[in-house]
Amino acid sequence: MGEAELSLAAVRDALVREEDSIVFALIERARRPRNAPAYAAAAAAGGRSLAEFFVREAEVLHAKAGQYQKPEDVPFFPQDLPSPLFPTKDYPKVLHSFASSVSVNDAIWKMYFNELLPLFTVDGDDGNYAETVALDFACLKALSRRIHIGKYVAEVKFKDASQDYSPLIRAKDTKALMNLLTFKAVEEKVKRRVEKKARIFGQNVTLEDNADKQEGNAGDSECKVNPEVLSKLYDLWVMPLTKDVEVDSISVQASLNIN
């Protein structure tokens, strides 16, 4: 995101577009069954799983190519990432550089593998482990980016009402901060929208003029990912983790202003 874009409307547009990426990534991962061996400790990688091996190595490659320069692009394994080999463009700095340090990727990692994956993949093992972990990486990247766009949300909300936030930050009242950052009506709308996206993007499109299907009203069992999983994902994890990012970012921002 660039300087000119830092309005609540622009940030919301970015969040809405990211929903499509998350739904696409989950639909693609759902082509393959669970494929548990991809997540088991492997001697070849010093006890790491294929999934961890792949994400670590993919992040090294993406870093060489110039990724992870923006606050919303947060690596899962930031230790010892190489510098870009190729010239990168400087982004207008809209967030304090300290914002880069805010990361909830450990929580995203655990949530994805322990909670989410069993909800939208079927039991089974078809042997396509390499493809599977590449699809996992795409899901993790989309989720992480959506959640870390919270850094911009925080910046916009804080600028709009610093007088409301500052006392709570000074008192380290995380619960009150969280309440102030929560807009129930908006959250309900987001949940219904991602559910609808899963219904529309996950349908089997045929040339028959089946009005039901076109309206995305096909039985949810026919969808490639159960639309309710998307609603649950946002309710239980994406929106709470985004707010964790917001609280962390606002606290960082405020402590810098105070000192």
Added chain:
Amino acid sequence: MGEAELSLAAVRDALVREEDSIVFALIERARRPRNAPAYAAAAAAGGRSLAEFFVREAEVLHAKAGQYQKPEDVPFFPQDLPSPLFPTKDYPKVLHSFASSVSVNDAIWKMYFNELLPLFTVDGDDGNYAETVALDFACLKALSRRIHIGKYVAEVKFKDASQDYSPLIRAKDTKALMNLLTFKAVEEKVKRRVEKKARIFGQNVTLEDNADKQEGNAGDSECKVNPEVLSKLYDLWVMPLTKDVEVDSISVQASLNIN
């Protein structure tokens, strides 16, 4: 694909599902403008572009993870790919091992960068080069897989009617072979279906009950990728290249039978 799956119906199902992946990948790439610097020769990579550097390195990583064991997974840079570091599952061999050698990836590469990319990305440079080439790699992979599933199509068609194919193969009559492999009515249907998929998957989904939008009838200008680009992509490149794969595969198969 496995042994039990090698029927024309199963192969067609695989092709239909792959359409979704191609449409998703193009929609994702279209988030970013052309970003021409990603395709320019770069000193850092010995004169290679960032795009080529990225695809080469990504293929090395995917190979280590166990990719490229199946006939439809064909690398763009097969030279010196490492062996898998992780245990892989043996796939039931439904195609002669010589089928692995059939590849039209050079043509796919040229088509994608020279012809297709300018059709569905807007002019411009937003600096997100690393993200851009990662999205290109996803497009290339999906297109290559779709086209190389032609190896199975060839096997099924040849088994069903080897008496029709064999004389043409012996005469090396590529044009007549191509005609025999062409089913105009099916191709028209495929073109209309991918266009419809682009319209449905590329719409901006909102909670308003806009019947037009739900039916995927929103103006094409509102779609993230112009649906006509998908129809053209299949007409001019995907279906012809798939048939090139079919002709090559059938010729290989037949020459082995004859000798």
